[in-house]
Amino acid sequence: MKKIVLLYSQANFVWTSMEEIIPYIKRLWEDYGQQRGCEVKVITVDEGRPSLFRQELFSCDLIIVSCFNGKMAQWLRIIRDSLGINAPWGFYLHNQATLGLWPLYELKIGELLRQDDIFIGTCEGDKLSLDLCFENIQFFLQPFSSPDVEKIEIIPKENILDFVFIGRISRQKNLEQLIKGFDLLIKEDKREFQLHFYGKEDYLDYPNLGLKSEKSYLEELKSLVSKLGRDQNIHFHGFCPREEIAKKWRNKDFVFCSPSFHSDENFGMAAFMALRMGAPLVLSDWGGHKNYNEKLSSGVFTFPIYHNGESLECDPQEVAENLKLSLQAKYSETDFFSYSQILSCMQNFFKEGKGSREQLKLTEFGKKLLAQREELKKDNPQKAFHSLSDPLLMQFYRCYGALEK
Template structure:
């Protein structure tokens, strides 16, 4: 940039994604952070809401922009980017906040034409490390920066916040969508296993805040299967009634007023396809609370900023998609309960402070230019785009890109998001294994599961060889070949 010239950044924003409650906090915070990156005499920042403006009204401003920021993805914003690059030849650097795009190979950018006009000088912003790493499945040599979300209201509140006193029973709290991808069925089963454990423990009560999203897994075109009632039925089967409360949707201000001053353990075993931050978990951690989290997507970064407060459970690969062992999750809950009586001071780490985020955004706007070579799709992204076009031709309303949770293309993304290979157990003949509540053993000895997250899973019995004992949810014992048991263990349908 020429000496003395003011760099102009134009931030394009939208309220279209406010159907997601978390975006009602995230998008305004992104806008504030960009506006905070302005510097008199060197950096001018303008924020435009494209929902309410026509092209003719914003084009003069865009023509003088050095940097154009996209706070979220919408169809209108994508088509505007295509128009600016293709028709008006606007040479400004494009900075794109990814949100869920990294885990779907950025197919919407290609589907609606902007993808082929992105270049190596553009910058993608991810809210977590694993999302940024996942971008290597979308483009070859894309420039991705990790800048976390911030929360100005939480930052102000933390200035005067005192440590909360322990409660009895200990509140376990989940805040979020009631969705199979959030893996709440595994959380309920883990709670039952923890309650049945032999060691002395304090009383706990699980509070679930949120409404059912009825979305299922759109990437796989797996529709919702009345998940809220599935969870309530599971509570009855597991005899968890005295230990679990469903609170439904509570307005945000009322919810945080209700939880303020209450020391809690936040819990989320989420395996959601775009768990790229975890705003509810973040706010709970800032309040000085403990958190039991899946080491998945954005959750993993909290280990660096809240190292004394987070207890992880490891997602594992299976042929049928990612899974969390309920027994391991119960162990993480147990460690958090042991830690709970110790006081934890509320903390708002430096990395999330608004002025720090604004400074990092300013750095991106002023990055030296690189050759504007067109970004090339990876083979994975090209395959997903081809599949997406096929599915769209069959059903334009769907957003399907994978055939199922068994799709090899999906497994590449699961690996980047945190799924690890399971450790094979040995000497299974001496083990007593337990079947998850959503699976049963058929008359032929096969395991048939109606997994609320991954769908129908059928594992056939292997004949001959050593056998082991498998106990179903009703306490009935079955003999099973160790070969079949090993497969079921690796599929997340058995645990020891």
């Protein structure tokens, strides 16, 4: 019988998506254990210390790291460095891939990583990003889902008038281009379409670049709406719990939209929620959004993100064209997000985990990134890149889908 320890933490619940994702990971591995006859022990790291669980840790075959934070790093150092526990790690990446895992090195975990550790991501962009930084790193693709999901269907709708965005109001979400594209749609189509924004401003801007505007992004968006004369068509509802949004829109016809080029847009939980309601999607061809277009091409419409040498951008006309196409979305279905299929595929996790216990090696690119981070953090504790035109950052953007313009 395989023995698995899952390290769990609620410290990352400051993000709404993590409130869904981390408990989902816990449930997934518990269900896998029941299905496959494995013993799964969940340990919450927020309180207590590893020495209280020596028996479970020393006897386990695999340690699942469900998220990463300071307390988790402390546990991982003790487990592998102090106690010498040799079980490989299954490490959920979340936002770490496009950072080249530098936070792990910052907290003295990077040098403990081994070739038999497996890094779990939700999109191909995560794998490409890791391959930039590490030699022979093991990657396992695993989309998020929900225990009640077996098949996702997009149902054709008639007379759709509502477009909806759900998520943080953040510059990296690229929302001004959605507003401009929506404006172009109304000018062409003449119908009284409505665009709804659900979410609160995060005031983060580009933390990895040390960029933080003194201006409110939300106020800039509202000013743009007024300038375009669309106050009667575009609505900012502020933060609203996901369950309330689902209740409001479950029986209504709408299109979900996200033009995001966020550096950790590796899945899209809000897009997934909309899909579960049968809604068509209009998305940037970026990161985790690519999964949706590849699996549901008749009901998911994407537009490219370009790098113009100085920043990322998209073409509002291409946004408008895809908004219009979404109004004629056709039936589409996939079992890619099937919970039972994800459980079944997890058996491959153990087949792939066959690396050696040698230290994971950085590529020259990875070494350069860490050296740059060491230099830039003197100015700003979060800064890892010089600017949006930083050649290192541009490489990560290419991994997530940015096209040269």
